[in-house]
Amino acid sequence: MKFLRYLPLAALAVMTASCSKDNDANQQSKLEVRLMDAPGDYSRVVLDVRQIEVHLQDASSPDGWQLLPFQAQTINVLEYVNGKSALLVSTDFEPGDIREIRLLLGPDSYLIGRDGQRYDLKTPSGQSSGVKLKLDNVSLQERETYQLLLDFDVARSIVERGNWKPGNDKKERYLLKPVIRVVAQDLRGGLRGTATPAAAMPQVLAIRSSITVPDTFSTAADASGSFQLSNLPSGTYRVELFPTTTAPTGQAAYRSVVQPNVTVTNDKVTELGSIRLQ
Incomplete structure (x- = not known):
């Protein structure tokens, strides 16, 4: 302790800041978000995912949304079946509760049918307010890794319009109404x-x-x-x-x-x- 009395104040400040950062790092959790899919009767199903956010407060609160470090991309979900998954987010995260996760989808989602034709997927709600998924009992602890696995159900998520006929506008054949099950677990x-x-x-x-x-x-x-x-x-x-x-x-x-x-x-x-x- 006598040694510390003779250190310059600037050096003490650097040491204090360094220790604080180390302590903060030791108290962090790690959060992963992954996407997997159940097979569907299409050649490709591509989602245009623009943003991923999590909600840290009660669902009734409009505040508390936190943007996750995710690079906007298009994802062919049919590549991630039979146990395979796409890593969307892997980041350090403050310990605490997560109430919801939200995917904001862009306008460029589409599918390729068995006929080889491309059909745009319209997402009435997802393009404006995002696809919100409620989470139960998700609490991140210090120095633990937590994974949110988004299990996308292709067969139930793609809805064909009943009045569509061959020769009509291809953009009007299918709607995308995402059905996603969230599997949350500590990785131990x-x-x-x-x-x-x-x-x-x-x-x-x-x-x-x-x-x-x-x-x-x-x-x-x-x-x-x-x-x-x-x-x-x-x-x-x-x-x-x-x-x-x-x-x-x-x-x-x-x-x-x-x-x-x-x-x-x-x-x-x-x-x-x-x-x-x-």
Whole structure:
């Protein structure tokens, strides 16, 4: 404490600000928003998603909407079936309750039918006020990852006008009335193992291969060779270990190791056991 008395005030300010930022970072949650789909009888169904927001107050309050860091894009939802999902948002987030999530859709949603023709999808309510989805008991805790999985039901979301006939304006055939189920969960899956020899000091990658665009999570083995990855979403992973040192003279060279088809489930840590790199 005597040492601190002799520090310049500017240095103390920098140290205080740095500690404050570190503490804030340690108290953050992480929020993921993903989209998946149930198959439908079309070649393509493309959603024009412009914004994603969450509501942090009671539903009756018009305030409390927070814009999430999402890049506007068109998404062919039929690419994300059979366990595959599209990562829309992954961001640090203040711990607390989330009441609703809202998707604002643009005018460029469309489908390609089995006839190969393009049909625009009109969204009467979604284009003006957004598609609002209520959330029950979603509370983000410090240092935890929370996932909102938007399960889009193509068959129920696309409505064909009863009076439309071939030869009529293609833009008038279908309406888009999104039916989306929200699956909310804490991500508490994980995996761990031990690399031998520990002197190889490997980097460890866990690549979730069960989605269209794989997620990659990384860590490094400690001095004893142990490693663990936490807050992983459920799925099938490819685990890769890359030595960062060179074996001593006279010993076999360290090698990279790949373990495919590693299953991670929520609320469970998958044990990989001892992995030899030599």
